[in-house]
Amino acid sequence: MNENKPWYLSKTIWAALVSIIATLAAFFGITIDDGLRESLSSGLLQLVTAIAGIITIFGRVSASTKIS
Known part of the structure; x- marks a missing residue:
């Protein structure tokens, strides 16, 4: 595992959270x-990925400096 990614894009994290929710339920x-x-798990991961993409686009559009 040499790649880094945010925790919220991890299938394992979302599966674990759904397991916790299912246990509580x-x-x-x-x-x-x-x-x-x-x-x-799959749906939540897709939703979070889409939201992260929207936030990224919004951040770039509203930025006041250029990317060099």
Whole structure:
């Protein structure tokens, strides 16, 4: 692993967060099957990636200095 990436673009992090949420949901009597967990992890990662892209574009458009 020589590449660096932000934590929020990690599939492992999102899968772990969904597992934590599913465990808490089960505590309250709500069951989430494995297929839904996979879908939630994938969907959340896609959403976060899209938001990061929008923030990046907004940052570049609103910047007051040139890239050299």
